[in-house]
Amino acid sequence: MANAASGMAVQDECKLKFQELKARRAYRFIVFKIEKQQVMVEKLGEPTENYDDFQASLPADECRYAVYDFDFTTEENCQKSKIFFIAWSPDISRVRMKMVYASSKDRFKRELDGIQFELQATDPSEMSLDIVKARAF
Template structure:
């Protein structure tokens, strides 16, 4: 298992591979990443199939633990062109531990560098801060 260093954390090769599959092959709608504190690794927590929705992504985020997620938002422009924008989401709910929030905050920039091709970034502490309307507004 190859690893990439990101600000003190190691990112598994599966993270990069899954992201590239989402970005280029469109086989995933979203990917949820989590930090494994003991091993100091960022790993894939869940992968959403191409047919899954944004609601499936938000439902898969824990209420009291932080996560990172990427979401591939497909839409059609007013000119009838199919477009796709990738969102990077930092999920840091109010109920998560302070230490966990700090780990996710300090590791974010390293992970973002590895995930080349993200168009927009969102940070959310509750579901309303990452509602689908926010995704739609930012992408268009």
């Protein structure tokens, strides 16, 4: 299933692991990378890992897609969870890589049914935990 605009295929494992995150909370986060014209799973975050672990798993100089299952407690003391899609495109990554990730993002995101929020970040400060919290509430 290649995307006509970018020629990008999505491995079935991407959708399968996302469903496991969404339905069973099997992972805290998933990092995806594009390699050989297809999107694939690069890293699965254990449910015990936190946002710092997630941020540390993103390379400083390469683009990635990621989903993060953010847990929080509302003012009414209810446990909630929101799934964030993060398009990581650091300023120092190669221009071609940024173009490939940008042109494939919307199609890939549509493959993952259940994303509630999207963040685009070129710098770690653009996806800080404070920003995630502000978007979730």
